Amino acid sequence: MLTFEQKLKIVESFPELTRHNVSMNRVNFHYEESADDKKNVVYHLHPNGNGFVYAEYLNDYDTDHKGMINIRDFSEAELRTVIQKSIESLSFTETESEEEQWINAEEQTLLLVNEEDLWNVYAGQNLDGTFRSYNEARAYLEEEGFTRA
Secondary structure (H helix, E strand, O other), rough: OHHHHHHHHHOOOOOOOOEEEEEOOOEEEOOOOOOOOOOOEEEEEEEOOOOOOOOOOOOOOOOOOOOOEEOOOOOOHHHHHHHHHHHHHHHHOOOOOOOOEOOOOOOOEEEEEOOOOOEEEOOOOOOOOOOOHHHHHHHHHHHHOOOOO
């Protein structure tokens, strides 16, 4: 297990994260450029080595009810990877237009459309879902087995 100091050094190597000291000597790291309401990437990193990384939009991890994963036993490589993926999941993803077509293995298609600060998913003319951010909509589509066409 990495020590608190080792984890802190790894997290601080990400220049896009801002350190925030919190109670009981814990440290949070925010991604201020987040396209989502969530800004915490690293949450409650504690001197005992415990801490969490926000991974709600990442398919490779089991998260708690807050979208967090415990990083207590992560290696340096695992920690770097999950932090980078968390930042990417909270970054605004440039789209070429205000709508995208998504397709699954059965060749069913859905349309993702940006409308009035919301991202709507349509199956034909039927509304399938509404999301506050592109990243939430993307995560939903990927979980349902769709890829961007």
